Amino acid sequence: MADEQLDEVFVKLKDMLHSLKYGSITIIVQDGKIIQLEKQEKVRIK
Structure with a gap:
């Protein structure tokens, strides 16, 4: 993969991390x- x-x-x-409060991010290789x-x-609903 190029730099x-x-x-x-x-x-x-x-960007995804900053917009995520609860959840997960998956990296597909x-x-x-x-x-x-x-x-x-x-x-989350309180």
Whole structure:
């Protein structure tokens, strides 16, 4: 994976982390390369 692509992944991952209060982020890897990021968000009702 090129440094430019890796930088883009880190930016997207950082954005996802900042917007997530409860949940998870999954990194999908295929052939040693990150091909997908998935965000699952939980909504807590008090």
